[in-house]
């Protein structure tokens with residue numbers, strides 16, 4: 316199997332940049348949620364590394380929980396109406412301050428569906444914290460309250476993001492070489 320270095324075209328966000336920005340987000344969230352009942356709700360699986368680093372930078376007491384979302388249909392890409400919850404939380408969020416933690420917002424369909432589902436459960440507040448924002452790809456408007464980095468439309472991996480489920484452990488955000496995902500012409 317190819318190593319992360321084999322598939323890497325360029326480092327888009329370095330470990331040092333990630334550490335600095337996650338620290339800044341943690342400081343901001345600490346200030347914004349001081350004295351409130353905060354629940355960090357991580358969307359599996361990509362958000363995990365971001366969550367565990369972010370929560371260590373948040374200096375106000377908070378709880379964590381996890382949801383898993385799946386897209387189905389042709390090519391399994393998220394689009395309107397084909398987003399499904401495959402793991403839900405089993406605690407009430409009523410009157411609690413919920414901050415959804417995501418690795419990346421791309422078309423916006425996943426977070427749009429998550430927001431609709433959670434809003435119906437009457438939290439005190441409901442906000443989004445996304446490490447990466449591919450804003451140029453947006454198909455549905457979603458409010459993102461905390462953004463780590465706005466990134467170009469490139470296939471990225473690492474720091475929780477996968478290439479066919481591998482390489483999530485890579486400590487930086489890298490761009491995948493095109494030859495890794497472009498199939499050769501049929502002979």
Ligand code: PRP
Pocket residue numbers: 358359360361362386393417418419420421422423424425426476477
């Ligand atoms: C990724 C990412 C978001 C979603 C964003 O998850 O973690 O949940 O896609 O895309 P969208 O804005 O176009 O809906 P993915 O389905 O790859 O699952 P994973 O987190 O398990 O890798």
